[in-house]
Amino acid sequence: MEMRAQSMLAGILAALCLTGCSGQVQAKEQTELSNEAAEQSQSQHTIYEDTALVGNSYIDSFYVYDAMPKASYYYRVGLNVNSVFEQPMVQGEDTETPIIELLKDKNFAHIIFFFGENELGWSNREAFTEEYVKVIETARSYCPDAVIYLSAIPPVSAEVSEQNENNTNNASIQACNAEIEQIAQENGAVYVDAFSALADADGCLPADAAADGIHPAKEYTEIWAELLKESIAEAEQE
Numbered sequence: 001m002e003m004r005a006q007s008m009l010a011g012i013l014a015a016l017c018l019t020g021c022s023g024q025v026q027a028k029e030q031t032e033l034s035n036e037a038a039e040q041s042q043s044q045h046t047i048y049e050d051t052a053l054v055g056n057s058y059i060d061s062f063y064v065y066d067a068m069p070k071a072s073y074y075y076r077v078g079l080n081v082n083s084v085f086e087q088p089m090v091q092g093e094d095t096e097t098p099i100i101e102l103l104k105d106k107n108f109a110h111i112i113f114f115f116g117e118n119e120l121g122w123s124n125r126e127a128f129t130e131e132y133v134k135v136i137e138t139a140r141s142y143c144p145d146a147v148i149y150l151s152a153i154p155p156v157s158a159e160v161s162e163q164n165e166n167n168t169n170n171a172s173i174q175a176c177n178a179e180i181e182q183i184a185q186e187n188g189a190v191y192v193d194a195f196s197a198l199a200d201a202d203g204c205l206p207a208d209a210a211a212d213g214i215h216p217a218k219e220y221t222e223i224w225a226e227l228l229k230e231s232i233a234e235a236e237q238e
Contacts, residue, residue: 052112055079055084058075059075067222085138109146117214120173132180152195156205159213177195198224
């Protein structure tokens with residue numbers, strides 16, 4: 001009986017040891033996985049060092065909220081596909097060089113354009129297309145290996161849309177987005193559908209999404225940024 005008891009006790013101790021060892025192995029594996037995930041997360045943030053956002057005042061929200069860490073932001077309130085060749089930034093180190101020329105010698109891998117909102121009132125839609133194509137071609141001449149992305153114009157709130165029958169309304173925005181999508185398709189660029197990502201069930205920017213009903217606040221800017229990040233990740237996998 002005493003021998004049997006000792007044998008049983010030894011078996012129990014061995015089982016406990018195995019369980020403990022297994023737990024230690026699992027804990028180590030979980031720690032390694034957590035560290036790997038953290039490293040991947042950190043690397044995802046640093047990829048935007050080779051990314052430039054170029055265009056109108058929508059970019060200001062990305063800059064203020066640091067929505068795409070380490071990216072370069074080249075923008076100006078009221079900028080359009082014509083004035084980008086003439087107007088400089090109003091803040092930053094260089095306030096003299098036309099914004100499009102700031103892409104020179106930078107070797108960006110990703111260039112995201114934000115245009116269309118300030119051109120909604122243009123009656124000559126062919127001029128908008130021609131100028132946007134010129135913007136793309138100029139960017140490629142400066143950064144020949146860059147992937148070009150054209151962001152759609154996001155929706156405006158129902159109130160803003162109703163108050164602007166002639167230009168800044170969601171019907172006009174959707175029509176311009178169709179033009180932007182076609183420009184992207186015909187010129188080897190990536191179209192990013194920010195309108196669908198930010199619109200509510202009625203096709204408007206939610207009332208609480210922007211103080212002015214136009215420029216998205218932090219939560220919605222981050223949604224927009226995630227969409228851009230997904231587009232960049234897809235391009236890098238191709």
